[in-house]
Amino acid sequence: MFPEGLKHGAVFPADIKLVNEKGEEQTLGDVLNGKRTLLVFFISAAPASVEELGKIDKFAADNKGDTQIIFANADTVGVALLGGGSVAIPETVRTINLIKQEKALTQPMFVAPNNVFDANGLSNRLGFRGLPTSYLIAADGKVEKQYVGTREWKPGDI
């Protein structure tokens, strides 16, 4: 139930599918593109998770340096009931655009399709249960740090 998840130094899987704000499909590898990255998985259904995006966005303004920050909504748990990804993903793309506008976020946002029924679904594969869960991924694609839950961000975290 509580998988260990990715450890410090593990290579973060670059084949993870993401859908950008325009609804275009990409892989995480495309987005990382060799850059040090803070990847923040959030769930639009959890208010604390959405609020955290605003905190990170503000913190990043002065503290991110060369690190890119991306927000990925893993809240597509109802995919099977909604009739599959063809229905759920476009709806979730609408949701991230709305959140970005409402919270005045500046970092790029993505949908990270996640099927919890599937053992290889995103959250099962990466081993996260509570969102936000953030991964700091080094330029070489390895996990530098992992943060579970909301936090008070401080210099040196990113």
Add this chain to the structure above:
Amino acid sequence: MRISRRDCLTGAFGAGASLALSGMGVNPAMSAVHDASKEGQHALFNKFKNNVILIPGKYNGTVSAMDLSVPETMAWYNFGRSGIDMPIPHHIAAMPSADPYKGFDFYQTMQPPGAPYVNENSPEWRDRGDFKMFKMRYDGSGSQNSISVVSDVSAATGMALGVHVSIGVGPNAEKYVAFADGQKDMVLITTIDDDPKIVKAFRADYDPNSRELSISHIFPDGSTGKFDFQGRKGMKTSHEAMLGEELMPADPTAVFVDAFTWHPTLPLGAILIRRHGCCAIVNTETWEPVALLSTAKGAPDHFNLIRQSGYTWTYSIPSVLTPLHEAGFITSGQFFLACNNVLQNNVAVYRSEDPDPMKWKKENFVEGFGTKYLPLHMGNVPDSRWVFFTIWARKPNNGFICKVDPKTWQVVAKWDTGPDPHTCDCTVDGKYITTVYSGNQSGQSGLVVIDADTDEIVARLPTAAGAHDHVVVPESWEGLKSSRSTSV
């Protein structure tokens, strides 16, 4: 001159008018309780006399009271009349009534529609609906049957919870009603009077870093005497974890509290915690948690209390082998049964007679459901000769209802009643099982009546609006023990 249905049957005028109407080809039985004795279906349904079933229509915003012996809807109420935009009547429990045709009280919870069943991801739905608990009253004493709101328990207490409601029995009979909600992870106990008073409230939180679960007493504001958890306040997650989705990513502190079930003979109750597969047993005299049952097969019988600080009890949960959905007591109180699902699909059987829940042990498991079918709800009969379970399955599978022999804990009968089966209850005489299926909130749906001993499906009635729950109005406080109290 206007003639009411009840007037038609009272006094000499009533007799004459009834005859006259009969001669005109008008239904002669124009009383508030319909006389169906001259109708073709009478022979089939008359055996259900004195069984009134409450059916919340999850997606039509209504609750209706049905006389199963006619059958007809006696009265119905649309919660839009209470000012709720897109009401979702969710779970229900009925107080006992010696004559449900004349009147009875019941409780109805509701939640906002921000669930994937509707369309979780549509931003347009986010602000519709509401969390509410209403005490309701059916009045069949006059010429116009009616259902009305007696009190808005959420407004009276300042805490709005939208999932299971259960009424105290045994040592807690005629005192308390419990409400729970897995979006806020809270439980509220109030008095059952028309002006409900706060008795106790709990909140559960998980710390994913230390892997500890805390159960805390929470208190209303001293100046107002109320909580500040109406509407969406206190909500961790904007939709309830759907069936089988206990493992969905959520707020890190989420545990998905689902219900409070009452021991029928001891001053104990259980807070059901879906996500972590555990049940906190609470002493209902002190309201202190006294044990945390770990219900998975292969897990210890209990999780360990590692500290108590003030009004917070903290337990270590190093690992969870499976979540659960519901859990409750068999009518006799001899056993506590927990519907493990998702990672394990079985029903854990604890012996629950000892007043000290730390001595409760898992004695058995009901098994054989495979990976596709998820134990969900349980239903009792008054003499505890059988236990019934709803075994749910994801589309395109229907799921089924099964009967278990508590002497052997083997499944002895099962019925594919229809797609998306939900709760089971029993008629007041314990002879028949009632169960609803909702067609995944949009398709085939109905209420099925099963002979509990011959296993025959004896009736099937349509229910519009995706019934997610129902309850037979119990005839006494003793009868409530096999209704929505010991189990959900």
